[in-house]
Amino acid sequence: MGRYAVGDLQGCLEPLQCLLEEVAFNPSQDELWLxxxxxxxxxxxxxxxxFLYPIRHALTVVLGNHDLHTLALARGATTQGRHASLESLLSSTQLPAYMDWFRELPLCVRSNCGEYLMSHAGVPSQWSTEDALGYSAELQAVLSEDQQVDAFLQNMYGNEPACWNDGLQGFDRLRMITNTFTRMRVTRQNGELNLKYKGRIEDIPDGYAPWFTWPTASPRRETQLFGHWAALDGKLDQPGYIPLDTGCVWGRYMTLLDMDSREFHRCHCEPAQ
Structure with missing residues (x-):
């Protein structure tokens, strides 16, 4: 059995298929983490x-910000930011099934043996692994509940609050959990998010640093798999962290990690029009 992890797809199918063919991925016996x-x-x-839905039994997937935005568009929770690339999906007869699948997905997962922790943007130093898994379960419960999901999606957008505290409640708490797992790149030492910055490490504003550079409040033995920050280009000299977003949609390449051998495979991509 092989285990593989792949960075942000963002509607790029051919590079994914190229990578899976390269490692002879077999959904009847292998695992694919996204x-x-x-x-x-x-x-x-x-x-x-x-392509993915029929093999979902072989997948471990966490939600990203674009997935949640697509869910909000599909359910009519927002009409803003409807990218032309989503039109065929949003008009598909399969949309309800695919969005029901999205509603079942977590924001953070840990491998059975405890060696990997995966979320779209990362897990901040202030949260223990158990904290993170608990907050993910909180949000997943809301997404799966018919009476709560639409109100959450309508209130999901925004950059506040910018800093976590255990006393947060309601939509402020859910928005903070969502932004941390799906939009985080740089923070202050106290965990305060700067959600506007998307650039290179070298250009980060004073007072902020990459979320993964701050010391953790409690030791974490898992290696973190994350995406979201294409400007890192998959290059990070930081033990315990593996960035997998290598800018496929921008015409760079898609990256696959063999989770057992730690070997990387890459496929070059055409830029999205």
Whole structure:
């Protein structure tokens, strides 16, 4: 049995298929981990889900910000930011099934043996692994509940609150959990998020640093798999962290990690139009 992890797909199907063919992926016996942002911006969001949904039994997937935004569009919770690349998906007869699947997905997962922890943007130093898994379960429960999901999606957007505290409640708490797992790149030492910055490490504003550089409040033995920050280009000299978003949708490449050998495979991508 092989285990593989792949960075942000964002509607790019052919590079994914190229990588899976290279490692002879077999969904009847292998596992594929996906760090979120399955859809949006790339040319084949519908086709990506057409490909993944039948093999979902072999997948471990966390939600990214683009996945949650697509869910909000599909359910009418927002009409803003409807990228043209999503039109075929949003008009597909398969949309309800695919969005029901999204509603079942977590924001953070840990491997059975405890050697990997995966979320779309990462897990901040202030949260223990158990904290993170608990907060993910909180949000997943809301997404799966018919009476709560639409109100959450309508109130999901925004950059506040910017700093976690255990006393947060209601939509502020859910928005903070969501933003941390799906949008985080740089923070202050106290965990305060700067959600506007998307650039290189070298250009980070004073007072902020990459979330993964701050010392953890409690020791974490898992290696973190994350995506979201394409500007890192998959290059990070930081033990315990593996960035997998290598900018496929921008015309760079898609990355696959063999989770057992730690070997990387890459496939070059055409930029999305």
């Amino acid at each position: 760090v979120g942002d399955l859809v949006n911006r790339g040319p084949h969001s519908l086709e990506v889900l057409d």
